[in-house]
């Protein structure tokens with residue numbers, strides 16, 4: 001803070017159980033209808049294109065992972081909206097394009113939705129409220145209501161949709177466990193945040209003067225590495241904060257490591273975990289500045305043990321949000337500060 005800065009010091013926002021839980025009620029209701037739609041569309045589509053920017057795009061990355069794992073005969077691809085428009089991939093009446101945006105106003109995502117109105121495919125949109133530009137003209141619209149937790153809300157709705165789709169298409173033994181466990185997710189977020197608050201404060205203290213941070217994760221947990229590393233620390237703290245897929249770590253990026261390099265490793269519970277563990281073993285040897293956040297340390301109360309792996313990225317994200325809150329306070333740099341995004345023309 002400079003002498004002329006009259007703004008109050010940035011404080012870590014306290015964990016507000018009621019706000020977190022109430023913010024996700026709209027998404028939880030929408031996911032039941034989404035699961036129903038998934039079942040109805042199960043034999044009416046051959047391909048799914050996921051289209052979104054930023055955080056919703058990385059939510060879709062995790063879903064793409066689980067669709068791969070389910071070994072369906074669906075063609076599944078994920079695009080940034082601008083690339084989707086430039087590429088113009090095959091669209092027909094058996095194509096479902098899934099678009100999501102928390103603001104419902106992101107220019108490229110709205111342009112993609114407008115383009116799709118005249119195309120022969122179906123569209124499924126997830127956003128907050130019906131007045132948003134993205135909500136206009138969707139074939140299937142799922143609204144979460146205004147929410148503090150849009151990123152998790154989008155996940156809840158789309159995971160519900162995919163559970164219904166997989167069950168209707170080929171039988172999905174995890175269907176009931178997924179839907180039940182989604183209902184427990186809001187409380188899991190609160191639980192993970194509460195358990196991680198003191199640690200987040202301590203980590204923030206340790207790393208508050210660093211300007212470079214690397215994040216390693218594998219499989220669906222890369223969603224969290226990206227959302228935390230880029231959408232939070234890069235966008236909201238202006239740090240040189242770079243996420244890497246653990247599977248790629250040994251193919252160039254690891255050359256950056258020395259004893260002083262800060263690295264965060266996120267460990268999930270999915271089949272890709274050994275890739276992140278391999279990176280962990282290496283980093284333990286060559287840097288003294290390692291943070292490990294492991295989903296196995298989080299109870300995820302109410303989540304069926306069979307589906308913990310699906311929920312791990314979100315439990316970890318809730319834990320890391322505490323780190324971000326404390327980092328913002330200790331660096332006196334509000335998470336709401338932007339210098340370009342929504343401020344300039346771009």
Ligand SMILES: O=P(O)(O)OC[C@H]1O[C@](O)(CO)[C@@H](O)[C@@H]1O
Pocket residue numbers: 053054055056100101102103104105106109231235
């Ligand atoms: O379309 P949405 O969900 O409103 O996202 C808009 C912005 O939010 C982020 O996902 C995270 O801040 C950005 O990456 C993106 O540009």
